[in-house]
Amino acid sequence: xxxxxxxxEVNKCLxxxxxxxxxxxxxxEFKDKKDAVFKLHSLQHRVFVEKMKEFSIPLQCRHCEDAPxxxxxxxxxxxxxxxxxxxxxxxxxCIGCKRCxxxxxxxxxxxxxxxxxxxxxxxxxxxxxxxxxxxCVSGxxxxxxKYISIDEYNKLKRRRVIKEYYERVGKx
Amino acid sequence: xxxxxxxxYGDKCLxxxxxxxxxxxxxxxxxxLFKSINEMPKSQYRINVDTIGEFSxxxxxxxxxxxxxxxxxxxxxxxxENEDSPVLLDxxxxxxxKYCxxxxxxxxxxxxxxxxxxxxxxxxxxxxxxxELPACVSSCPTKALKFKPVEEITEIDRxxxxxxxxxxxxxxxx
Numbered sequence: 001x002x003x004x005x006x007x008x009e010v011n012k013c014l015x016x017x018x019x020x021x022x023x024x025x026x027x028x029e030f031k032d033k034k035d036a037v038f039k040l041h042s043l044q045h046r047v048f049v050e051k052m053k054e055f056s057i058p059l060q061c062r063h064c065e066d067a068p069x070x071x072x073x074x075x076x077x078x079x080x081x082x083x084x085x086x087x088x089x090x091x092x093x094c095i096g097c098k099r100c101x102x103x104x105x106x107x108x109x110x111x112x113x114x115x116x117x118x119x120x121x122x123x124x125x126x127x128x129x130x131x132x133x134x135x136c137v138s139g140x141x142x143x144x145x146k147y148i149s150i151d152e153y154n155k156l157k158r159r160r161v162i163k164e165y166y167e168r169v170g171k172x
Numbered sequence: 173x174x175x176x177x178x179x180x181y182g183d184k185c186l187x188x189x190x191x192x193x194x195x196x197x198x199x200x201x202x203x204x205l206f207k208s209i210n211e212m213p214k215s216q217y218r219i220n221v222d223t224i225g226e227f228s229x230x231x232x233x234x235x236x237x238x239x240x241x242x243x244x245x246x247x248x249x250x251x252x253e254n255e256d257s258p259v260l261l262d263x264x265x266x267x268x269x270k271y272c273x274x275x276x277x278x279x280x281x282x283x284x285x286x287x288x289x290x291x292x293x294x295x296x297x298x299x300x301x302x303x304e305l306p307a308c309v310s311s312c313p314t315k316a317l318k319f320k321p322v323e324e325i326t327e328i329d330r331x332x333x334x335x336x337x338x339x340x341x342x343x344x345x346x
Contacts, residue, residue, distance in 0.1 A: 005270060007274060008274070062269040062270060062271065063270075064267040064268045064269040064270075065267070065268025065269075065270075065283065065284075065288040065289065066266065066267045066268045066288035066289060067267060067268075068267055083283065083285070084283065105246035105247065105267075105269070106246070106269070150270065150273060150282070150283050151282075153273070153279065154220075154273070154279035154280070154281075154282065155222065155279065156279070157276070157277065157278060157279025158220060158222045158231050158278065158279040158280070159222055159224055161229075161231060161277070161278055161279070162182070162222055162224055162227060162228075162229045162231070163224060163227075165182055165229060166182065166224075166227045166229075169182065169183065
């Protein structure tokens with residue numbers, strides 16, 4: 001399980017909300033989509049597709065390195081175990097005080113309808129251990145969401161910049 | 173204090189990575205090569221040399237005027253002291269949400285291995301204050317990196333283009 005995080009290419013998102021459905025099913029007890037589809041109203045997704053004018057973007061937990069939610073949690077229910085690893089909520093420790101909801105700058109923490117504990121994206125930690133990519137990533141039909149390590153992502157960008165530079169300037 | 177920005181002449185770059193080394197040394201605690209090797213946590217470099225086939229080029233923060241990283245930062249950890257100042261980072265304010273890494277078109281913001289924050293080029297602001305050039309610029313053996321104010325660099329470019337035109341003109345008239 002290598003470190004990575006979720007990268008969004010805004011111009012590719014169609015706001016189809018497939019990621020929301022995939023996320024809700026991945027975090028439910030139903031593993032089969034056919035069973036889950038009739039109970040969709042009771043399931044909760046942890047990724048939110050927001051639309052603004054012509055732009056849409058799926059938002060989920062940024063898994064901050066120095067996360068405000070980890071700092072403010074009074075029962076230490078939220079923890080980050082490693083650099084470039086996910087921030088995870090231990091639902092049994094959570095008392096539902098909603099302080100994490102208030103302090104999160106991205107508004108991606110919600111409340112579990114049944115247990116009243118806070119829930120949020122856990123980077124599909126179970127799927128990562130099995131060697132799969134997170135549910136929203138594998139479900140996206142336009143590949144707008146990608147799971148990639150930071151170094152890899154930066155390298156791709158830099159290589160594109162260098163390529164464009166030499167295409168314009170040319171090697172003397 | 174010296175004023176200017178780092179200009180990259182990619183065609184002069186040999187990909188020797190001296191700039192990466194001197195960047196890491198100048199951002200270490202001791203500022204000396206041999207002492208910084210044994211430092212824990214290890215010093216990280218903020219300039220990256222990448223190679224595609226025969227082409228190579230160092231890339232560091234461009235200190236954009238309309239910085240995308242500055243716009244998306246939710247805690248205002250990225251800031252500018254004034255109009256001409258480089259884009260700087262306050263590591264105490266940074267929560268490490270990596271939004272700036274997403275927004276940066278050049279891929280030059282990295283995650284710090286010691287602090288829970290990101291790191292980026294600060295144009296060696298401490299060296300500038302004592303009238304020294306940024307570490308990468310002063311160490312580059314082929315002068316592929318130049319530190320100049322924008323006005324001076326355009327003057328050099330204009331002179332270069334005149335010289336180029338002249339060469340074409342004189343070869344035609346022969």
